[in-house]
Amino acid sequence: MTRYWAEHALLPTGLASSVSFEVAGGRFAAVTANSVHGDAIALPGVVLPGFADCHSHAFHRALRGRTHHGGGTFWTWREAMYAVAARLTPDSYLRLATAVYAEMALAGITSVGEFHYVHHQPDGRPYTDPNAMGEALAEAARRAGVRLTLLDTLYLSGGLSADGHLALSAEQRSFGDGTVERWASRLARLAPDATTRIGGAIHSVRAVPRVAMGDLVEVLRGRPLHVHLSEQPAENAACEAFYGCTPTRLLHDDGVLGPLTTAVHATHLTADDVALLGDSHTTGCFCPTTERDLADGIGPARALRDAGSPLSLGSDQHAVIDPFEEMRSLEGHERLTSLERGRFTPNDLLLAATAHRSIGWPDAGRLEAGARADFVAVRLDSPRTAGVDPGQIVHAATASDIDTVIRDGEEVVRGGRHRLGDVGRLLTEAIAPLWEGA
Amino acid sequence: MTRYWAEHALLPTGLASSVSFEVAGGRFAAVTANSVHGDAIALPGVVLPGFADCHSHAFHRALRGRTHHGGGTFWTWREAMYAVAARLTPDSYLRLATAVYAEMALAGITSVGEFHYVHHQPDGRPYTDPNAMGEALAEAARRAGVRLTLLDTLYLSGGLSADGHLALSAEQRSFGDGTVERWASRLARLAPDATTRIGGAIHSVRAVPRVAMGDLVEVLRGRPLHVHLSEQPAENAACEAFYGCTPTRLLHDDGVLGPLTTAVHATHLTADDVALLGDSHTTGCFCPTTERDLADGIGPARALRDAGSPLSLGSDQHAVIDPFEEMRSLEGHERLTSLERGRFTPNDLLLAATAHRSIGWPDAGRLEAGARADFVAVRLDSPRTAGVDPGQIVHAATASDIDTVIRDGEEVVRGGRHRLGDVGRLLTEAIAPLWEGA
Numbered sequence: 001m002t003r004y005w006a007e008h009a010l011l012p013t014g015l016a017s018s019v020s021f022e023v024a025g026g027r028f029a030a031v032t033a034n035s036v037h038g039d040a041i042a043l044p045g046v047v048l049p050g051f052a053d054c055h056s057h058a059f060h061r062a063l064r065g066r067t068h069h070g071g072g073t074f075w076t077w078r079e080a081m082y083a084v085a086a087r088l089t090p091d092s093y094l095r096l097a098t099a100v101y102a103e104m105a106l107a108g109i110t111s112v113g114e115f116h117y118v119h120h121q122p123d124g125r126p127y128t129d130p131n132a133m134g135e136a137l138a139e140a141a142r143r144a145g146v147r148l149t150l151l152d153t154l155y156l157s158g159g160l161s162a163d164g165h166l167a168l169s170a171e172q173r174s175f176g177d178g179t180v181e182r183w184a185s186r187l188a189r190l191a192p193d194a195t196t197r198i199g200g201a202i203h204s205v206r207a208v209p210r211v212a213m214g215d216l217v218e219v220l221r222g223r224p225l226h227v228h229l230s231e232q233p234a235e236n237a238a239c240e241a242f243y244g245c246t247p248t249r250l251l252h253d254d255g256v257l258g259p260l261t262t263a264v265h266a267t268h269l270t271a272d273d274v275a276l277l278g279d280s281h282t283t284g285c286f287c288p289t290t291e292r293d294l295a296d297g298i299g300p301a302r303a304l305r306d307a308g309s310p311l312s313l314g315s316d317q318h319a320v321i322d323p324f325e326e327m328r329s330l331e332g333h334e335r336l337t338s339l340e341r342g343r344f345t346p347n348d349l350l351l352a353a354t355a356h357r358s359i360g361w362p363d364a365g366r367l368e369a370g371a372r373a374d375f376v377a378v379r380l381d382s383p384r385t386a387g388v389d390p391g392q393i394v395h396a397a398t399a400s401d402i403d404t405v406i407r408d409g410e411e412v413v414r415g416g417r418h419r420l421g422d423v424g425r426l427l428t429e430a431i432a433p434l435w436e437g438a
Numbered sequence: 439m440t441r442y443w444a445e446h447a448l449l450p451t452g453l454a455s456s457v458s459f460e461v462a463g464g465r466f467a468a469v470t471a472n473s474v475h476g477d478a479i480a481l482p483g484v485v486l487p488g489f490a491d492c493h494s495h496a497f498h499r500a501l502r503g504r505t506h507h508g509g510g511t512f513w514t515w516r517e518a519m520y521a522v523a524a525r526l527t528p529d530s531y532l533r534l535a536t537a538v539y540a541e542m543a544l545a546g547i548t549s550v551g552e553f554h555y556v557h558h559q560p561d562g563r564p565y566t567d568p569n570a571m572g573e574a575l576a577e578a579a580r581r582a583g584v585r586l587t588l589l590d591t592l593y594l595s596g597g598l599s600a601d602g603h604l605a606l607s608a609e610q611r612s613f614g615d616g617t618v619e620r621w622a623s624r625l626a627r628l629a630p631d632a633t634t635r636i637g638g639a640i641h642s643v644r645a646v647p648r649v650a651m652g653d654l655v656e657v658l659r660g661r662p663l664h665v666h667l668s669e670q671p672a673e674n675a676a677c678e679a680f681y682g683c684t685p686t687r688l689l690h691d692d693g694v695l696g697p698l699t700t701a702v703h704a705t706h707l708t709a710d711d712v713a714l715l716g717d718s719h720t721t722g723c724f725c726p727t728t729e730r731d732l733a734d735g736i737g738p739a740r741a742l743r744d745a746g747s748p749l750s751l752g753s754d755q756h757a758v759i760d761p762f763e764e765m766r767s768l769e770g771h772e773r774l775t776s777l778e779r780g781r782f783t784p785n786d787l788l789l790a791a792t793a794h795r796s797i798g799w800p801d802a803g804r805l806e807a808g809a810r811a812d813f814v815a816v817r818l819d820s821p822r823t824a825g826v827d828p829g830q831i832v833h834a835a836t837a838s839d840i841d842t843v844i845r846d847g848e849e850v851v852r853g854g855r856h857r858l859g860d861v862g863r864l865l866t867e868a869i870a871p872l873w874e875g876a
Contacts, residue, residue: 065826065834071780103821295773335733336771342509381862383541387869388503396503400838424819431825
C-alpha cells in the first residue's frame with residue numbers, strides 16, 4: 001500500500017481539499033478528502049484523473065511544424081503524411097511511437113486509442129509477422145508507460161465517388177488488407193495484455209464499402225469500434241451521391257452505431273445525424289486542435305452531448321499534445337460559433353478528457369476507490385497557473401505544468417521528467433531520419 | 439559590443455543559419471548569417487524578434503481561471519472584472535502588473551500596449567497624484583524588463599442605448615475623467631522615458647460620445663491611438679440605433695482612423711467597415727484567445743489585411759499569455775470559418791506578433807542592423823518543438839519553450855528564468871489578496 005497526499009484534487013464530487021490516495025495493486029484502495037498528510041508522499045498543486053487520448057495517429061507527430069511552408073494547404077499536409085508513412089518500418093515506428101507516447105505521458109495521458117492503419121510494407125506486402133507494426137505500437141506504449149488500445153483499422157478502398165469506391169492508390173497500399181476476412185484473421189492474432197487492449201476501426205465510409213461493415217461489426221462485438229465520421233464536407237457529398245444518405249445514416253443502417261462505438265470528428269452533421277448518434281449513445285470523439293489545424297470546421301459537440309452522446313477527446317495528428325488545450329478548444333470552438341460562454345462546465349470538459357471508456361478502459365479516469373490508480377498532479381505555482389481557482393484549472397494549465405503522472409499505481413512522470421529521460425531527444429532522434437533526403 | 443550566436447534565426451529575409459548578432463548601445467550593430475560561432479554567447483534553438491503585446495489590461499490576469507464556475511457567462515466575467523478593479527490601488531496594481539509583465543517577458547514579449555482605464559479611486563476621486571495608477575504601470579514594466587506604451591484611455595459614458603449615452607455606473611466611476619479636457623490635462627502630466635511611451639485610447643464608441651472624439655484626436659496627433667471596435671454585436675446595434683451608422687463609420691467620419699490608429703478586436707464588421715479600415719491603413723489588433731474565451735466571435739482578419747490594414751496581436755484579458763498561441767489562433771480561427779489552411783503564412787503570423795509599430799516602437803521587432811536589440815531564443819529540443827522545421831516554429835512552440843529574452847540589449851530572461859526570480863510566486867502574492875473575502 002502506497003499513500004499519496006495532495007492539497008487539492010478534482011474528485012467525482014467536485015473540488016476537494018487535503019486528499020489522501022491509498023494505492024494497492026494498481027488501484028485506489030481509498031480516496032479520502034480532509035485527511036492528514038502524515039507520512040504520505042506529497043503531490044504538488046491539484047490532482048486530476050489521468051487523461052484518455054481517444055484518437056491518435058502516432059506517426060503524424062513527425063509532421064508537426066513541417067506542413068505550413070508558404071501557409072500550407074490540406075494537400076501539403078496529406079502529401080507529407082503519405083511520405084512519412086512510406087518510410088515507416090516496425091523498427092522506426094517503435095522508436096517514433098515510444099517518443100510520442102512518452103510526450104503523451106508528460107501531458108498526463110494514461111490511455112491512448114491508436115487508430116492504426118499503416119499495417120504493411122509500402123508495396124502492400126505483409127511483414128513476416130503481419131502484425132509487426134501493431135506489435136511495435138504496443139511495445140512503444142509499454143516502454144512509455146501508457147495503456148494502449150490498438151484500434152486496428154480496416155482500410156479497403158482509396159476513396160468514394162458518385163460511381164462508387166476507388167481502388168487503393170500506390171501510397172495507400174500499406175494500409176489495406178484487401179478483404180474484411182483477411183483483416184479479421186490478422187486481428188485474431190493480436191493478443192491483449194495487462195496494458196494493451198485490441199479494438200477495431202472502420203477508417204471511414206470512404207475507405208470501407210458498405211458490404212464489409214456487417215462482418216466487421218460482428219468480429220468486433222463487445223469491443224471498442226471507432227470510425228472517422230464526416231470530417232470534411234466532401235465525404236458527405238460523395239456518400240450522398242453514391243449511397244443516397246449521410247455517412248451517419250449509412251453507419252446507423254448497417255448496425256455500426258451504439259454505446260461501444262465512437263464517431264471521430266463528427267464535424268459536418270445534419271440534425272438527423274445528431275439524433276441518430278445521440279439515440280444510439282455513440283460517443284463523439286472531438287479532436288479540436290486537429291480540426292482547427294486541418295481547417296475541418298467546428299462540429300456540434302454540445303448538441304451531440306445534449307442528444308445523448310458521451311464526448312471524448314483526441315489529439316489525432318498531434319499538432320499539439322496537450323489535453324488542456326483540447327478541453328479549452330472544445331469549449332472555445334462552441335463559444336466562437338454560439339457567441340455564448342459556458343457551453344460546457346469545467347467538469348464537463350474533464351469528463352470528456354478522461355473518457356477512457358471510449359477506448360475500452362471503463363475502470364479508469366475517476367479518482368475513487370476501486371478505479372485504476374491513474375492520477376496527474378498539476379502545479380499551481382507556474383506563470384500560467386499561479387492565482388487560479390484549482391477547481392477551474394482546466395481553463396489555465398498547459399501540459400508543461402504537469403509535475404507527476406501515475407498510471408495503474410506506477411510512477412511514469414515525476415518532477416516533470418519522464419522515466420525514459422529526455423523526451424525531446426527521443427523525438428528528435430526518431431523524427432530526423434524520417435525526413436532525411438526528403 | 440556583445441556578440442551572440444545562434445544556429446537558426448528568423449531574419450526579415452527568412453530562416454537563416456549560423457547567425458551572429460552584434461549588439462551595441464541596445465541596438466543591433468550587425469546581424470550576419472553563415473558566420474562562425476567563435477567566442478560569441480551561444481543561444482539555443484531558433485532566434486525570433488521580440489514580441490509586441492499590443493492590447494493588455496494587466497489587471498484582468500487576476501481573473502484567469504476564476505470566471506468559469508458552472509460554465510461561466512460574459513456577465514460572470516464582467517462582475518468579477520469590476521470587483522477586482524474596485525480593489526486595485528497604486529500599490530497593489532504595481533505588484534500585480536510587475537508580475538503580469540514578468541509573465542509576458544517569459545513569453546518573449548518586449549513591448550506591451552497597456553489599454554489603461556482604472557485611473558481613479560473606486561468612488562471616482564483622483565489620487566493625490568492623478569496619474570498614480572499609470573505611473574505604477576510604467577514602474578511595473580521597468581521592473582519586469584518590458585517596454586510600455588501607456589494607452590491612457592478616455593472613458594466618459596457608461597454605455598450606449600438607442601436614446602444616447604448613459605452615465606457611468608458605480609463600478610465605472612474609477613474609469614472616468616468626466617470630460618475630454620480633464621483627461622487631456624492628466625495625460626499632459628505623463629512623461630515618456632527610455633522604455634515608456636504615452637499614447638491614448640478611446641475606450642469604445644459606447645464609452646466616448648461622438649462630441650469628444652475630435653478633441654481627443656487633436657491631443658493625440660502623432661501618437662498611437664487605440665480603440666475597442668465592434669467586439670460584440672450589441673455595440674453595433676446600439677451605434678446604429680443612436681447614430682445611424684456602424685462604429686467604424688462613426689470613427690471614420692470623426693477622423694479617428696489612420697495609420698497611427700489601432701482598432702482592437704474588429705470582430706463584427708461590414709464589408710464597408712473593412713474597406714474604411716483598410717483604406718485608412720488602420721491597424722487591426724486581434725486578441726484571438728480572448729475573443730474565443732469571451733465568446734466574441736471570429737473577426738475578418740484576412741479580409742482586413744487584404745484591404746490594407748496591418749495586423750497586430752494582443753493577449754487582452756490574459757486568459758493566456760503566449761504569443762505563439764495568439765499567432766496560431768489567428769490562423770486557426772480563419773481556418774475554422776473558411777475551411778481552408780494557409781490563410782496566413784508563418785511569416786505573416788510573425789509580422790503580426792512583432793508589430794511594435796502599432797504601439798509606437800517602429801524601430802523594434804526585426805532582427806536587422808539598426809533595430810532595437812530585442813530577441814527571443816526558442817528551444818528546439820522540448821517535447822513540443824523537437825523535430826519541427828525551425829522556419830515553422832510558430833506552429834509548434836509555446837511560451838514555456840522560451841529560453842532567452844533580450845530587450846534593448848538587456849538580458850531579461852535566461853535559461854527560462856526571469857531576472858526577478860520566481861514569477862509564479864510574484865503572481866500568487868499579487869493575486870491572492872485581491873480575492874480575499876471575495
